[in-house]
Amino acid sequence: xxxxxxxxxxxxxQAIAFAGRAxxxxxxxxxxxxxxxxxxxxxxxxxxSISGVxxxxxxxxxxxxxxxxxWSIVTGLLGWWSLxxxxxxxxxxxxxxxxxxxxxxxxxxxxxxAAEML
Numbered sequence: 139x140x141x142x143x144x145x146x147x148x149x150x151x152q153a154i155a156f157a158g159r160a161x162x163x164x165x166x167x168x169x170x171x172x173x174x175x176x177x178x179x180x181x182x183x184x185x186x187s188i189s190g191v192x193x194x195x196x197x198x199x200x201x202x203x204x205x206x207x208x209w210s211i212v213t214g215l216l217g218w219w220s221l222x223x224x225x226x227x228x229x230x231x232x233x234x235x236x237x238x239x240x241x242x243x244x245x246x247x248x249x250x251x252a253a254e255m256l
Contacts, residue, residue, distance in 0.1 A: 160251040163195035164204075168252050171199035173245050175238030177209040178230050181216045182223030189226060193238075196248065202237050210234045 161168045174196050180189040192209040210231050217227035233239055 160196065160248055160255060162198040162201055164201040165198060167198040168255055169198060170249065170252070171202075172196055172248055172252050173202060173237065173240055174248055175202055175205070175240050177205045177234050177238045179209045179213045179217070180223055180226055180230055181212070182218065182220035182227075184219060187217075187220045187222040187226070189230070206234045206238060 160172065162172060174194075176194040177192045178189060179192040180187060182188075192212065193205045197205060213227055213230050213234070217223045217230065
C-alpha cells in the first residue's frame with residue numbers, strides 16, 4: 139500500500155522539479171542534499187491500527203532528519219499496541235530513519251533540476 143502511494147506521487151514530484159521549484163519545502167534550500175521523501179507513521183490501539191503518510195515532499199538533509207525523527211517518535215511511542223503494530227512498527231521505523239521512502243529516478247531528476255537552478 140505504501141508503494142502505490144509513492145508511485146502516484148512521482149508524477150507530482152517531476153512536475154514540481156521541472157517547474158523550477160526544486161527546493162526544500164521547509165527552508166527553500168537549493169543544494170545537493172535535496173531528496174523527495176515520504177515519511178510514514180503508525181498509531182495502534184488494542185483493536186485497531188492506523189498507518190499513513192506523515193510527511194511527503196522535497197527536503198534538504200536537515201529537514202529530512204527532523205521529519206524522520208518526528209514521525210519515528212510518533213510511531214515508536216504509539217505504533218506497538220496491536221498485532222499489526224508489532225509487525226509494521228519496526229519496518230516503518232527503519233524506513234523513516236533511512237531518510238524515508240525515496241525513488242532513485244525521481245531524485246536524480248530532482249537533483250538535475252536543482253543543478254540547473256544554481
